[in-house]
Amino acid sequence: MKAEPGLVRSRLALSWLIAGEWRWHPLRFALTAVAIAVGVALGFAVHLVNGSALRSFDRAVTGVNGAAELAVRASSPLGFDELLYPRVALAAGVADASPVVRLRAQANGRRFDLLGLDVMRAANVTPSLVGQRPNGPDARGDEVFGEDALFLSREALAQLETRVGARVSVTANGRTVPLTVAGLLPAIGEGQAIGVLDIAAAQWRFGRLGRLDRIDLKLADRTAAEAALSDLLPADATLSGAEAEAQQGAGLSRAYRVNLDMLALVALLTGGFLVFSAQSLSVARRLRAFALLRTLGLPKRGIVAAVAAEGLLIGLIGSAAGLAIGYGLASLALRLFGGDLGAGYFNGASGRVAFQPAAAIVFFLLGLAAAVLGSVLPARAASRAAPAAALKNAGDVLDPRAPVPWRPALVLLVAGAGAALLPAVGGLPLFGFASMALLLAGGVAGVPWLARRLLGPLAKRPTARVPALLAVRHIHGAPGEAATALCGIVASTALMIAMATMVTSFRGAVDEWLGQVLAADLYLRVEGGPGFDPAAQAALRATPGVQEIAFSRQLPLTIKPERPPVTLIARAETGRPDALIGSVERVSSPPGTVPVWVSEPARRLYGWDPGETIRLPVSGGAARFHVAGVWRDYARQFGAVVLRAGDYQRLTGDATRDEAAVTLAPGVRGEGVGRAMLARLEPEQRRLTSFAAPRALRRFALELFDRSFAVTYVLEGVAILVGLAGVAATVSAQTMARTREFGMLRHLGVAKRQITAMLGLEGALLGLVGGVAGVLLGGALAQVLIHVINPQSFNFTMTTRVPWGTVAGVVAALVLAGAGTAVLAGRRATAKDAVLAVREDW
């Protein structure tokens, strides 16, 4: 394509045009800049919060691991046999090895990581985990070896509100042991609560004799070590580097974070649509001005350049403001909701907002791109208009008989549907998001067709009422104009409806599932201890009022080091059909096999299908299991496996249980029985045990659900507010641009009141068309969210539940907003003298 002449030389004229437009319509510019700012702010804030949470999580992982190059880790909290240690230490490629016992401990009401270490080995392998006694004349150098010597990181010291030299009672694995704070862990960074004591003391005092949780390694030759150790390790231990654990931590919330990022980008996209709406109207209003300039010799590209430059300025201002607001929002969100915005992935990992320059640049450029693209598209259409015709008949070129194009919309919609059928990429539903973007574009492109279809019957109906006739004919005859006004609101409504439908479906499915799984009358749970031993189980079973009690054990089981662990659930057999397992699919297990029932997420993540034989690191040996069924589970996103309690005990030797489902005798009250059960436990265990009725558990679970989706509700609300603002701005701009038409109508004898009624009806019809389009499109997008993005991100499946109340509310709000703003703008537009209005050229 040949460059047109003098675009650069015309820059003075272009700058006059832009400055003039800004002076003339400052509010329009401000509103479009705000739309971009909101999008950039949301995107940047969500990204900053995610980044800050991950950073603090990474720091915590590095702190606890002591920066070992490689480590042998236990697949479950049961640990592995300590006899593995000498074999690992002597393996080829291993220079030194440091055994570790890791416990979740509690002291003074605060939780921290308690590590048992061999100081001599740790000094060589993970020196950052070695404690330092305080300097001074009375300091004792042998304290690092003392069996009650506890070394704390500064964060742990602060959280436990203790000091060096003080005694502190530490509870872990169900035992409480008094220890002396002997010194600090100076190499542990800020924000990490860690305690270290001698490994022998940890094993002996906290009931972990003969077991290890980790062996940190110093390597002479990594390749040789990896080869030697992979042959050496039993099934209940895995080999992984610090990066695998960090990856596992990131994997916990990856899908959630990507979804939030996408939601935030959607807000930016809505902002882009609003810029498009505003600039389309602005360009339409200035068609004759552009035609004049083309006649006077401004190159075609000059029009595009002028409008694009306007978009660029809007983008610059909006993006810059968006970054500042986003940073503020991120700080606020971290303070209010924590690092995972309430989703519960990172306990206590909130941290401070870390400014991310690369992300700032990306979001700034995205904002700029949205603003420029939203401006260039209408400008290109304007530059193609024949100047001579536009100069004479700027507003009269509309042909109501012209067919409305529908093919581009159909192509986009079909492409969107096709993309939804493609699988996840690297565990992320990238094609799902592409599908949503294509469907959104197709839906917006199809609005003119929908407007023509919806209003067709009304337009054909003869009516003597002038306002109704004019209103229907205007939108029916110029559906493109309606689409321009509505593209922002259709996009935001569709996304809002899609999100609301997905969340309603998810919540409904969780609620229904909770009703199925919480079938007992009372639940008991012990946290932070070894669980109920057989004696405690017998005591609980014998509590008056207990008709039946089913004990179970839940523990994390690492299948792949880089993935979050699945939950192994050992369930007692009750002899009755289990409502939980086999709820999706079940097969009978051949005799002689050990059956397990896998959850839907576990099946999706690990490909475990019914009838297959799988290996699980349940004991030191390689245990094989027969998959006897698949069950629906909304509680454990990373998968769960149910095993019969008898099989679990036979394989692991672990007779303890940490949960109990109680069926009460008829006529007794749960509260009283719960208290009686607690009273039968040892005082230490009593402290760690709680009981709850199913109703409370259900309420708690749904509260948790609502908290984790709180941020999506906020994003939905913002999207709809931005959309409503868009309707107000565009309807008002379109109305003001028709001043001459109204003047002519008044010359013909149409009363001001009738024009206002016509505009009100037009606005309401616009709102209705936008609402219907948004709801239809939102329904389609919801299907992608429910059946593609959700299963691919979170491994959950569900059926669709439509939030009819929200749908009706949104459509009503749109109709009211459209009608209200049109009436207000109409009053302003008809306030002018009719004669002047007709004479006015602009």
Place this chain on the structure above:
Amino acid sequence: MPALSPLLSVRDLAKSVPPARRLFGGLDLAVEAGELVAILGESGVGKSTLLNILAGLDDADEGEVLVEGVALGPLDEAARTRLRRERIGFVFQAFHILPYLTLRQNVALPLALVRPDARAAASRAEEMLGAVGLAGRGDGYARDLSGGELQRVAIARALVHSPALILADEPTGNLDPETAGRVLALFADAVRERGAAAVLVTHSEATAAVADRVLTLTAEGLVER
């Protein structure tokens, strides 16, 4: 001494509009520098279309148009744009004064399209505003002016960059007869003073009377009166 070629030369021009309505054919026209030619015709006869063809905004079906010896037909869009910007001035029936620019900026627009020298453009625009009787009004806006004043601003804009050819489409169509007379006289004087060639299309005999030559547009071409 060889004869000078006319500033605007039109040969055997023909134009039809869909669906196969012939507007005119075999149209010839030559306009010398400093000459003002009026083209009369009924509504719909193709006066504006002819003007658009002369400006390179529309294409003829047959024939050729030469401005200062340069044929418009072979020129691409870019070259036509450059020609319009540098060598042609326009006056419209509806004035087309941009409401968000000052009057000075409106007049200076053709200069601003050619070179980014705001001061020089402003000074020349003030000069032109003075020439059309609006000295000192450069900081005002379109809404401050009457129809006649607006058209005077438009004339100043058409002449500000000293074009070789001025095309005027019903320049007094929106004005009352008295104002129209004054504006036309100003237009004719300004064109002649600057030695430009001008083509004025109108359906008004009174407007055409100001011209050096009056032609009538018919389906067979231009007929001298």
